[in-house]
Every structure is written in structure tokens, then in C-alpha cells.
Amino acid sequence: MKKPFFLFTIIVLLTVSFSAKLSGCITDEFDRTISARLRFISLEKKFLTTIYTNWHGEFEVDLPDGEYELEITKGPEYERKIVKVSVPSDQRKIITLKRLFNLTELGWFSGDTHLHTLYSDGKNLVEELALSCSAAGLFWAVLSDHNTLNGADEWLTFRKKGLLTIAGQEITMKNGHINAIGVQKLVPWQHSSTDEEMIEIFKVVKMQGGIVQINHPFDLRSPFEKLPLEGYDLIEIWNGGGPPNLAGFRNNESKEHWFRMLNEGRRVAAVAASDCHDVYSTYSIAALLPMFLVVQLMRRDFGEYLEAARANEEKLRAWALYGLFPGTPRTYVKVSELTQQEIIDSLRKGKSFLTNGPLVLATVNGAGPGETAVVTEKALLDIKIFSNVQVNRLIVTQAGKCVHEIAVETVNGEFEHRVYLDPSDGEWVVVEAFGDFPVYAMTNPIYLSRQQK
Ligand SMILES: [Zn+2]
Ligand SMILES: [Zn+2]
Structure with a gap:
């Protein structure tokens, strides 16, 4: 899924006047520097921008003069902090972000099974994506560009930064989109596949030691609606490209469909994944703009959901502001050690929970x-x-x-x-x-x- 946000970028640029540099670093409660995500929000100027620290927790940004709320986050286990910043009078900020909870100690590690880069229709370099995953507090992440593994080698190098990167491919067909997670070689596909051919694709993924995730099953472009197929491992009942749990939207349809499958005795594990195409979530600016622009922006993605969008204006605004970042939403898996094999096994067994x-x-x-x-x-x-x-x-x-x-x-x-x-x-x-x-x-x-x- 993609968001047309060029219009909003232009609007933001038009409101910019004088600007100044702000720099600083983020540390945890033990004074260790940590990567984190920073968002500068000026409600009065309708300005919102996202940046990331580097791997060592340092940041530098040019901001139009004014007062901002600066939101600093590093996923669900760290506090979400909001501080006031004034430009140009503030020049350097050192901010401490406490780790509130440590699920690692209990064997739980969060990750994202669905992410894009410039190698297909994403907006970011492989390194930008890896850094933003680390800044979101993710421990593992699957690169899943459409029908390519070209970014995989570079992606795997970020294991040295402490992010367990996993290669994947979003097999993108007229029949729907499926993620091959943990593959080493490109999985052959056809634009249009019969059910039998699809089952063959599932087998190829598994022969490579991977698992198959059915992506956004109720996307208009993914007629997996009845999901008659067998042989896949995961169903993405919560895709970051749509709001969660909102009647009339596809994530909700997916969840209800999955509940029916469970009642029929089909034990397929669910996942939540961001499907992030833009680590800066430029789309979030929709939260600050008039609703007619928001609806305009959704027209392409939501099509028949337009009425539901109009009826849920405030909720959609809140959702846009929450952001379409890597790890929003994410899946936590329980493992005995953090390895690709353990993650894949736990995903398949459903030893996991889904959250934003x-x-x-x-x-x-x-x-x-x-x-x-x-x-x-x-x-x-x-x-x-x-x-x-x-x-x-x-x-x-x-x-x-x-x-x-x-x-x-x-x-x-x-x-x-x-x-x-x-x-x-x-x-x-x-x-x-x-x-x-x-x-x-x-x-x-x-x-x-x-x-x-
Ligand atoms: Zn897709
Ligand atoms: Zn995707």
C-alpha cells in the first residue's frame, strides 16, 4: 500500500519561514546513548516532522522558528516522552528515555514481518529502514520488498548493529500478496496463479526453510477473501496500512474472518505488521489537516471504504497521528533464544501477541x-x-x-x-x-x- 502525500509536503513547505539547527542526543536511564524516533509537532503551525537519531543516539535537525512539542519514543518498552522545544533559543538537548519494561527478560522479543525500501515501492534506503526499526525498539525485522530480494544482502549486514534482520519477499500477484519470510533465493511467481500454483509457491518457500504469511487478506487487490487455501503459516490480520478494529475497514474483516477459521478448527497464527513504506510517516500530517484532504488522501487506498472514513473522522485522525512507522503495529514472539529459526518457529506456532x-x-x-x-x-x-x-x-x-x-x-x-x-x-x-x-x-x-x- 502507498500513500500519496506530495500535496502535504508542499503545504508544509509553504508554511516554513526562518529556520535554525537543533541537535542533541538520547540516552537511557544509565546514560547509555540509544537510537530513538523524534517527532516535532506544532499544532498551531500545522507542522509535523519525524527524524531519527543515528545509531549512537545523536540527532541534528533544521526546524522553522517556533515552539514545538517534541515526542521521543523507542517502542512499547520505553517511556513515551514529550518535551517542549523552542527554536532558535534551544540549540542542544540531551534527553533521557527510561526503559519501563523489559520483556526480553521474559523471553519476548518484538519484530515486524512486513517492510519495504526503495528496492520496490518504499521511500527509504535499506540502512534508513534498519535504523528506524532499531529506533522503534524492534529486535528482529523482515525486509519484504515486492518480488525482489535485491536489498537482502545489505539488510542482513545490520545484524552487526544488534537488529536480527531476516530476508523476505512480498510475492505480489493479481491473486493477492504473500510474504515469504526467511528465504535465501528469489521465489518464482506468476502475476496470476491458480490455487494449485499458489500451493506450489508455498512449498518452495518452505523448502527454503521459510514460512508463508498471507498479507492484508481483505485488501481490494488480494482476493484471498475466502482463504480456501491450505499450506500457509500466518495470516496478517492487522496490517499497518489500515486502522485496527474499526468496523467497515479491512483489518476488522480480517480479524472476524480469522475468528471464524479458528471456530472451524483451523489453527493458523495471526500477525500484526506495519507494511511500512515510509519510515518518516509523512502521512501523519493528515492528522493536522482538514478532513476533506484526509478523505482525498484515502480515496486511493480505501476506495469503497470512503463512507466509513467519513463516519470515523476523529478516529482516523488519531490513527494518522499515531503514525505508520516500522513496528506500528508489531508482533512479539516468545523464544528461548533470539535466532531466525526460533522466531520463525514461534511465529508459526502463534507463540505471540500483536500490538501497537x-x-x-x-x-x-x-x-x-x-x-x-x-x-x-x-x-x-x-x-x-x-x-x-x-x-x-x-x-x-x-x-x-x-x-x-x-x-x-x-x-x-x-x-x-x-x-x-x-x-x-x-x-x-x-x-x-x-x-x-x-x-x-x-x-x-x-x-x-x-x-x-
Ligand atoms: Zn501487499
Ligand atoms: Zn507490503
């Missing part, structure tokens, strides 16, 4: 997502939330139906809750967390197996 902010850890009698809990007449669901953004409520869904709704009040971003499930309500359970739109997270299913007494 809240961290949701759920177990039933000790079994986590992708695992099976052996239960008798009652099962104890244990939910822990860690979040650097506000979370308002949780929904526990069993076999596609809401069985518990829980109000959330976090203390220092943390919340814990236990609730009993009745295994006769269904064989799978997911936990969803909701904050102010578009803040959202969902676990993959924990499966319940009844043991007769």
Missing part, C-alpha cells in the same frame, strides 16, 4: 499463546498488562464470543487480573486490550483441552 503499544501477557493454567492448556471444569486465565500508553479495558474472547469485559486501571503502567473460564464455552481464548483509539493489542489463541475427571 500495550504488552499483553496471558496464560491459562500456565499455557501461553500457541500452547494448549489441559483443563477440567474451570480454567484460570491470568492476564498481565504493561503499557506506556493508556489502556482502558480488556476483552476476553472465547470461541469468537466475548466472555469477560474487564475495566483496566494501571498503576505505573501495569495491571494484573485473573478470571475463571468455563471450558465448555469454547476451545480457544484470546485477550484483547483497548486504549484510546487506535491503541490496541491482542494475543494469539491459547487452546483449551478438556480433561474428563
